[in-house]
Amino acid sequence: xxxxxxxxxxxxxxxxxxxxxxxxxxxxxxxxxxxxxxxxxxxxxxxxxxxxxxxxxxxxxxxxxxxxxxxxxxxxxxxxxxxxxxxxxxxxxxxxxxxxxxxxxxxxxxxxxxxxxxxxxxxxxxxxxxxxxxxxxx
Amino acid sequence: xxxxxxxxxxxxxxxxxxxxxxxxxxxxxxxxxxxxxxxxxxxxxxxxxxxxxxxxxxxxxxxxxxxxxxxxxxxxxxxxxxxxxxxxxxxxxxxxxxxxxxxxxxxxxxxxxxxxxxxxxxxxxxxxxxxxx
Numbered sequence: 597x598x599x600x601x602x603x604x605x606x607x608x609x610x611x612x613x614x615x616x617x618x619x620x621x622x623x624x625x626x627x628x629x630x631x632x633x634x635x636x637x638x639x640x641x642x643x644x645x646x647x648x649x650x651x652x653x654x655x656x657x658x659x660x661x662x663x664x665x666x667x668x669x670x671x672x673x674x675x676x677x678x679x680x681x682x683x684x685x686x687x688x689x690x691x692x693x694x695x696x697x698x699x700x701x702x703x704x705x706x707x708x709x710x711x712x713x714x715x716x717x718x719x720x721x722x723x724x725x726x727x728x729x730x731x732x733x734x
Numbered sequence: 735x736x737x738x739x740x741x742x743x744x745x746x747x748x749x750x751x752x753x754x755x756x757x758x759x760x761x762x763x764x765x766x767x768x769x770x771x772x773x774x775x776x777x778x779x780x781x782x783x784x785x786x787x788x789x790x791x792x793x794x795x796x797x798x799x800x801x802x803x804x805x806x807x808x809x810x811x812x813x814x815x816x817x818x819x820x821x822x823x824x825x826x827x828x829x830x831x832x833x834x835x836x837x838x839x840x841x842x843x844x845x846x847x848x849x850x851x852x853x854x855x856x857x858x859x860x861x862x863x864x865x866x867x
Binding site for chain 2: 644709710
């Protein structure tokens with residue numbers, strides 16, 4: 597029967613994808629948080645995924661996933677010429693975050709699909725385990 | 735008449751173990767569907783079942799020092815986990831094909847349940863023999 601490790605692996609996938617969904621939500625919410633200084637403006641955040649082994653004993657082990665860290669995008673912020681804006685600098689520019697809204701939406705869909713996949717794995721493993729427990733009955 | 739339960743259950747008990755491990759490996763592939771550099775793996779079912787059937791490994795590790803580790807724990811694992819050859823590798827080095835993994839996972843689950851059904855019918859047969867009804 598599938599061991600409880602399957603649950604750990606699927607759960608690690610769920611938590612990693614929910615971190616990804618969180619960063620997408622943060623990026624989309626701050627897509628219009630403009631600033632007068634290109635150094636302080638919000639930058640798009642993305643998680644870095646990494647495979648992690650359940651145990652260190654065997655190189656053959658199946659591995660879960662974890663978020664190694666969250667990095668800020670290095671793309672330059674978009675400068676917009678809006679001299680009437682209260683945050684505009686001396687040249688009349690304001691700086692919008694380097695969030696690509698279309699990219700973020702695609703990222704969100706991808707994260708949601710992978711999340712659903714992991715849920716499916718959890719459900720199937722649970723059913724198989726329960727079927728194994730009922731083995732020999734009736 | 736003594737009954738050898740292992741022989742009576744046949745290959746199904748070992749097959750169930752291998753299917754269980756394969757569930758783990760496929761779950762890991764699906765969990766790492768977006769991990770850069772992750773390479774998808776799968777179990778060579780035939781090799782795994784053959785290894786599970788033979789109690790002792792033919793491969794021995796020569797140890798020349800007391801601190802050397804023996805190879806006894808690696809007997810069934812060696813050689814059965816293989817990397818998948820990607821149909822369309824992505825730029826970030828990830829070779830997980832989610833559709834393929836989903837299909838493999840579903841297939842594995844169905845085979846697992848088929849093996850369970852086989853085992854279940856074996857137990858029912860035993861029960862019929864015991865109760866005589």
